[in-house]
Amino acid sequence: MTGSNTSASTMNGTTTAATLAAVREATAVLTGVVERFAETDFTRPSLLPGWTRGHVVTHLARNADALVNLLTWARTGIEHAAYPSWADRNADIADGASRLGQIQREDLVAACGRFMVEATRLGHEDWAARVQNSSGTPVAAAQIPQMRLFEVWTHLVDLDFEVGFDAVPTGHLDLLLDRALLPHRSRTDGHPLRLTVSLPDGSQRSWELAIAQDADSEVSGSAAAALTWLTGRGRPASLSGPLPDLGAWG
Structure with a gap:
């Protein structure tokens, strides 16, 4: 069933339409x-080891196309893998990063546009369809907008160009935190840790997690600092206690 009734589908209490609006903003x-x-900015290092900013820009374009494949799968019921293979994915990013900056820029804009167009084609029942993400894990299509939002903001930070997690709008933070916490909330073993995050509006959220490494039993701090740590982009001093290295996300 297809259509444009995205607002009826929800993920973690947020409507799909609201999440797609956040994707547009990001x-x-x-x-x-x-x-x-500038042209030279595309060849400068990003915050990701071994990747230039051009690699990050190209990855964001190809990620948009990969998620279009999953949206198409959800809408049609015909399997469309996110990527043909990891080797193809990596080759596309490497090749794309070698192009002129203007071509990379136009490619990114076009790919982002394709994602939004395909997302608006899904109806309420389509968002409930099950597809497989790039790792082969079954997910509901309703998770795809949140996946894209997380990719955009995390790799915006990786571009190392005036944007950090402190620039994330308040309305996007819950979605990003829920996504960043997935590996630790789904663990069935590990060391328990309670994370308490302070949001810009003065409210707080807390989670009981399990992490691979032994550490202090409680961590607290701002949402921006928590996202920096949870995504493996650093261990901010503003977070309480010595922090284990969680490794890079995405």
Whole structure:
């Protein structure tokens, strides 16, 4: 069943329409940043080891297309893998990063546009369809907008161009935190840890997690600091206690 009734589907209490609106906002920030790149900026190092900013920009474009494949799968019921293979994915990113900056910029804008167009084609029942993410894990299609939002903001930070997690709008933070916490909330073993996050509106959220490494039993701090740590982008001093290295996310 297809259509445009995205607002009826929810993920973690947030409507799909609201999450897609957040994706549009984040994408506007992303394309605005990349629009300001000089040609030499594309070849400068990103915060990801071994990747230039061009690698990150190209990855964000190909990720959008990969998620279009999953949206198409959900809408049609015909399997469309996110990527043909990991080797193809990596080769596409390496090749794309070698292009002229303007071509990379136009590619990113076009891919982001394709994602939004395909997302608006799904109806309520389509969002409940099960597909497989790039790791082969079954997920509900309703998770795809949140997946894209997380990719955009996390790799915006990786571009190392004036945008950090402290730039994330308050309305996006819950979605990003829920996504970043997935590996630790789904663990069935490990060391228990309670994470308490302070949001910009003065409210707090807490989670009981399990992590691979032994550490202090409680960590607290701002949402931006928590996202930096949870995504493996650093261990901010503003978070309480010595923090284990969680490894990079995405």
